[in-house]
Amino acid sequence: MSTTGYAYAFSLNTDPALAQESANLNSFNPQAILRDALQWINSLGAMGTIAFIALYIIATVAFFPGSILTLGAGVIFGAVWGSLYVFIGATLGATVAFLVGRYLARGWVARKIADNKKFVAIDQAVGKEGLKIVLLTRLSPIFPFNLLNYAFGITGVSLKDYFIGSLGMIPGTIMYVYIGSLAGNLAMIGSEAQPTNPSLQWAIRILGLIATLAVTVYVTRIARKALEKEL
Secondary structure: OOHHHOOOOOOHHHHHHHHHHHHHHOOHHHHHHHHHHHHHOOOOHHHHHHHHHHHHHHHHHHHOHHHHHHHHHHHHOHHHHHHHHHHHHHHHHHHHHHHHHHHHHHHHHHHHOOOOOOHHHHHHHHHHOOHHHHHOOOHOOOOOOHHHHHHHHHHOHHHHHHHHHHHHHHHHHHHHHHHHHHHHHHOOOOOOOOOOHHHHHHHHHHHHHHHHHHHHHHHHHHHHHHHHOOO
């Protein structure tokens, strides 16, 4: 067989393998992974609580979508206990991400903005009013949860204020866990067949809108005051 023939035969033999590898890479689906993990947790009985909280912490740090886990908690544990476990997992996961952002990234970022007086003033202002700002941003759905955890790590917000500000997650947590409890089946989580509660959803949306407007006005005001003192 000629060199061209061997090359052609080799390509025929390897293309399917390469195609399969590419398909595997493209088939990576965090939601499916989390849904399978929830099925496993559901089979653990009493130990499922610890496994669920640990999974939520890992998912938060790894930027996995928390909505599937929150909804799933409603199915597995019910509205009340599910809300508690989600809050614990989300708070611990957010705290770990905050610490990673502060101690692994803050130094580099601080060096980059050290000569920027405006940013330093805003950072100090946010640090002084950290609890209120964290609380409001947690109430607002417009701020991405996972990214915000790391972002707060490079501001002047204290760990104490950041931790207490996690209480702002409670309304949204209860809503999603309750909606998940209505499904009654993990297979329905995230699907079009999943039950909803329009009244509760609108109530949380309105609360989130108010919080979004409040945090925008509040941060702008304290930042302006800080800049006026510095400039």
